[in-house]
Amino acid sequence: MAALVAFLRRVGNDQRDARPLRRLPRPRVFRDRLNPFDMRTYEELYERYRFRRPTIIFLCGIIEDIVIHPTRRSLALPPMVQLLVFLRFVATGAFHQLIGDSIHLSKLTAGRCIRRVASALVSLANRYIIFPTDQNATNTKRKFHNIAGFPGVLGCVDGTFIRIQTPVESEPDYVNRKGYHSLNVMMSCDTNFVITNCVAKWPGSCHDSRVFRESTLCRQFENGQHDGLLLGDSGYxxxxxxxxxYNNTNDVRHKERFNSALCRTRVVIEQTYGILKRRFPCLAVGLLTKPDRACQYVVACVVLHNIGILRQDIVTISADDLLIAGPDVQEIDHANNNGFTYRDIIARQCFNQ
Structure with missing residues (x-):
């Protein structure tokens, strides 16, 4: 009996000794973070972040109070590094992991930087996306008139598709007429390629005319807040x-001249899209994120685009980038006698020489 008890005790001790050891907590790793702003030359900064050094310093100054971490207890990321992470993202559209690895940040940290800076730029949209009024409106009309003689133009309006990843909710709504998932973003611009209005909230299946009809810009014109014209394609x-x-000029001379002047003037919005997507390739190749976040990134890119133009930090483009393939619209014929009548008046008075 005593031998049996001793055997059982020995087996019990062996089983306790065989239990796995308690896993020790993973030690925190403090990476030696890089500051690309101090490591790159003037041109290297432009090639990688799409802006030159003075503009990057200016951008950091206007968002630092928003993105700065209110703590001194840890190694918080400075606003400049957060900004460069976001600029790297919009300049490449790369995965957060790759962007983080380039300056020794984790994937999650890079993602938080991108979202925080995008939110800060969106909060500045009302300061940098402004439709012309008063004296600015007068100057804008004059500059548009100098292009092809079209009178009273305040802006050109058009829509563009921004590809996104397949959304989880309301997936069919985001399939556009070209067959892929996207947002339908409407913008207007002036002659300097400055974007004066941006609506980035509609799924790709929405028609351009509906996006415009539901916009604040449309309501402002309906209420008589702007004294001038917008130019659009046949989708409006x-x-x-x-x-x-005119969908059909019937070989009438003043109608053909009207169409020619309108197309030569309205091409500015197509060129603006080309410049915007050239500076920020993420808008051309697509945003691998859900729709609401993609909308934020689009508006943030528009704010950056306008700041770049206003500061004369112009993206380098070739003539091929501004070539227009031609309208890609679903033509509609709206029964609006007032609009058609006013169009005839402009065609006869201004293009009947």
Whole structure:
């Protein structure tokens, strides 16, 4: 009996000794973070972040109070590094892991930087995305008139598709007429390629005319807040404040001249899209994120685009980048006699020479 008890005790001790050891907590790793701003030359900064050194310093100054970490207890990321992470993202559209690895940050940290800086830039949209009024409106009309003689133009409006990843909710709504998932983003611009209005919230299946009809810009023109015209393609309704081309000129000389002047003037918005997507390739190749976050990134890129132009930090482009393939719209014929009548008046009075 005593031998049996001793055997059982020995087996019990062996089983306790065989239990796995308690896993020790993983030690924190403090990486030697890099500051690309101090490591790159003037041109290297532009090639990788799409802006030159003075503009990057200016951008950091306007967002640092928003993105700075209010703590001194840890190695918080400075605003400059957060900004460069975001600029690297919009300049490449790369995965967060790759962007983080380039300056010794984790994937999660890079993602937080991108979202924080994007939110800060969106909060500045009302300061940098402004539709012309008063004296600015007068100057804008004059500059548009100098292009092809079209009178009273305040801006050109058009939509563009921004590809996104397949959303989880309402997936069919985001499939556009070209067959891929996207946002349908509407913008207007002036002659300097400055974007004066941006609506980035509609899924790709929405028609351009609906995006415009539901926009604040449309309501402002309907209420008479702007004294001038918008130019659009055949995807928009012809109204007293929105001129679209004749679908059929019937070989009438003044109608053909009207169409020619409208197209030569309206091409500015197509060129603006080319410049925007050239500076920020993430908008051309697509945003691998959900729709609401993609909308934020689009508006943030527009704010950066306008700041770059206002500071004369112009992206280097070739003539091929501004070539227009031609309109890609679903033509509609809206029964709006007032708009058609006003269009005829402009065509006869201004293009009947």
């Amino acid at each position: 309704p012809c109204k007293t404040y929105l001129m679209t081309p």
